[in-house]
Amino acid sequence: MDIPAWKKMGLKDFEYKEIVNRLGREPNYTETGIFSVLWSEHCGYKHSRSLLRTLPTKGEKVLVGPGENAGVVDIGDGLACAFKVESHNHPCAVEPYQGAATGIGGIVRDVLAMGARPVILLDSLRFGPVEDARSRFLFGGVVSGIAGYGNCLGIPTVGGEVFFAEPYKGNPLVNVLCAGLMKHEDLHLGKAYGVGNVVMIVGHSTGRDGIHGATFASDVLGEDNEDKRPNVQVGDPFMEKLLIEACLEMMHKGVVVGIQDMGAAGITSSCAETAARAGTGLSIEIAKVPMREENMTAYDVMLSESQERMLLIVKPEKVDEVAAIGKKWGLHVANIGRVTDSGSLEVYEYGKLAAAIPVSLLVEGSPVYCPESAEPGYVSNNTNWAAASVKVPAKSELGGILLKLLAAPNIASKETVYRQYDYMVRTDTVEGPGKGAAVVRVKGTKRALVLKTDCNGRLAYLNPKAGAAWAVAESARNVAATGARPVAITNCLNFGNPERPEIYWQFKEAIAGMSEACVALGTPVTGGNVSFYNETEGVAVYPTPVIGMLGVLEDLDKHVSPGFKSAGDAIAVLGKVWGDGRSLAGSEYLASICGQVAGNPREPDLALEKGLVDVLVEGASLGLLRSAQDLSEGGLAVALAESCIHGEDGACGATISIGAIGCGGNPDHRPDSVMFGECNSAVVVSLAPDKEQALKDLCARHSVPLAVLGQVGSDKLVVKDCLGGEIISLATAEMADAWRNGIPRAAK
């Protein structure tokens, strides 16, 4: 017997029964298709909705929180920033270039839909090891896809991450963040207000591309088409650029009441969501939709994921003006229906009613699952893991280890990636990719937006709660290191199959860790995205809760950057470097030098992290700091090395003693943990000697430990232990060479 349609479309039997119940009848084919996409995990958030409700989302700077196309925060001067991160993992695993390109297109339209001009992109990427040919192919394809689409839009890609690890081999993660700028009064919402208002579609024509894979061979399209209808979309950045300009012109002229991007499930989801948010209904005629292919059915049109389209809600008297603007930019514009009070989405197919569904059933109408969760076995094993099992390297080995770490693909320079991105267009990029958080000026003000994405999936795997909290803490620290005040986050939660108890446990823990950290740091969650089922043959990716942190720098002239500035400056560590066995847990040192992924990473001391943020922000505004570099992968040694590598001419070195960090104080102290251990709440700073007292006082006020380690030198890094013996002495040129060529050499 043949499989029922709803199964082919990915609905579960009981979900279908639920639909029949609530609808009071059997849905027809088109309606079933509509349900199948809106009740999919991607649109319905079936497994995440209940937990996402527990996130802290309030804050006095938050103008729009989760639920809209993107979060919006006040940045002063009557301006606001809309920002959001989204995943495009699955498409990229099939077709890396187009997958990544259309991922950029989607997130940019989300930000545009809020009324903001998209001005910043960041990309957070995860792949299998660079040594693996397939992973290299995906890596290359994704990066050129981001470049190909983002560069054409004229939106600078100013930062991101790349992390390589075995579990991402089958499932690369491609998360992209977009931030946009707007005046408060330009804020628009995806709401279909005003019964009688006109529903319009602007942008590209609609084709059959991207229609749910399971339906290729259905009788709608005919078997013979199967291989011709792959479930990938081709991006057209040129059309997107025109769409951006046209929509901004429409919004600034105040001719649209509501606006919504068309992402997954295209017209279907955009219509349902705008109506649901406004508590109205919509009635549309698919014949009026500009089509790219012949005899398309209501099913095709409603489910098409053709790119570069937006839905507009327009007052009848403004329709002509909207059409004119669309025409000016060479876009298709069509009046496809109107807003009703029916509370239903009514779809007409060449005159006859093809679907009529209450929008409440479509949006947030899908069942909510709270699957059982169970701590995976590996967690308890790791809790019993003993650092003692790792032999302490001889002092003479530490320098060589540092060089190896600097060359490790996860730590090495990502220049081979970002040199392909136009990170300067718009002439606002004050600090681009390559040196900590990105700093982007806001023309006409003294302010700058500061953004950073972060997440160490290896830590999140070993301890999801700690890992998520560290991602928040580290991105905040990165942002604060520039002198900017972290204000809010967006997030993208990449996990395996939530129907597996271990995965759901990881998810639950990560949400808890993220919430705690956001509350402690006062950075509410303004939006985000969940991507489940990132696994193949039972191998899931590391749980990867990517955090996108937004900060505001009040005075660009006070901006602090990584890299030592002048010889003779004092070098200090603010915060705490644990230096004990536990800080080896999940470290890059343990993974790439000792070949182990083990241990139970400690959770961050959030009070200390908050104090550290305050010290960095106030220290910068008081002009106490010459440079600041946070500790992350590779620990203290890598932070020092990067400060040297990024140093100004004549200030590319340092002579320091780790004695001041109190080694010996802790019985569990070991040199490799002090130098390479991770999960530290600490930042390496340099300052003019005469600022030392002022900084000490500031730290005291925020109860942040400060340890002066030594002095900025000219061209080499010298590290002495508590006894004054040299444990590391490396020429900066040698460190820079290892760091710059790490990825190209590993990719050979």
Next chain:
Amino acid sequence: MKFMGTVTVALKEGIFDPQGAAVKGSLDALGYAQVQRVRMGKDIVIALEAASIEEANSLLDEMARKLLANPVTEVYRIAVQEAGERP
């Protein structure tokens, strides 16, 4: 023997071709109302050694599958002839 092979790679029918659409737009602007559709493809000309035309053919087919075309979005066509012959 020396052969001259051509692997012509085109986007699958269902897939939208932004480049072709843009070129069509310019042709319209230039007044070529007769043009109904434009699709862009790649034309990869390969000079190779093979024992026979059959072998050349199967080699090219292998290269196309492995490298030259992306099966997800593209289809390809192969033409071979002995080197020296006029196309």
Next chain:
Amino acid sequence: MKFMGTVTVALKEGIFDPQGAAVKGSLDALGYAQVQRVRMGKDIVIALEAASIEEANSLLDEMARKLLANPVTEVYRIAVQEAGERP
């Protein structure tokens, strides 16, 4: 009548073709020692209306000269057939 025209655009002989060289490099890496040279070209497929095949031909030639090929670096070749025929 409907015609299917193909304008094949290639780089002039003397001009270095980095893309072709890159493809050759990957083919070498895949072990195709038989490959001596690779050149990349464009294949522009145009569906058009014309009174006769001659007219179709001259239309395509005009488009190629005006837009499709850049005489500084490129040469082009035209093939036309009545729509419907198999290539």
Next chain:
Amino acid sequence: MKFGVIVFPGSNCDTDAHHAIKDVVGADCEFIWHDGVDLQGFDAVVLPGGFSYGDYLRSGALARFSRIMSSLYEFIEKGRLVIGICNGFQILTEAGLLPGQLLSNDVLEFRCKWVNLRVENAKTPFTSLYRPREVLRMPIAHHDGNYYAEKDVLDDLERSGQVVLRYVDESGNPTAEANPNGAARNIAGIVNKKGNVLGLMPHPERCVETILGGEDGRRIFLSMVDSLSKGTLVGKGRS
């Protein structure tokens, strides 16, 4: 004196050029929509960077059929100043207003970075405020910046001082390493015979403020202002 920045569909450095000229250099500047036909009242026109018409087919190839281009030919005939930056340079070559063509970078990748340039001709209306052979730092950001022209064309360009900017190393030598895209003879920018049309791949509008990493690009626009105010343009290109 008035500058105009032509906005093609897909231009994306148009606002950057406008900001550099109006807000930083302080000259009068307006945007010009691509399907306008009138360049009345403008003394200098910028063809900005970006991806006009998506750069489909060939970078700059489709833009040259915009309506504004016909009036641009006259504008140039009259000896007014035209500067094509990046995509603007590509449009000028495609339109035959400058010789040669910009092919894909030899690295086959987009490149965004700072490069060193040497001023080869400081007598043009675009470079009069630079010292001859002065070495400048400017950003590049392009996929197709590999300048090509046949040998005799190149020789002629050199002879008549039409090569204005060349990629060099810090010490001013046009080495292969200093060439970011494979451009013939490290050529980064050229002028037409008459000297009133400049095309260059680097982005002077991106380096007019120290906060963005340098101001070496500023004098390109200041030179234009200077030459325009002196009002003796045509012929200045020959050195």
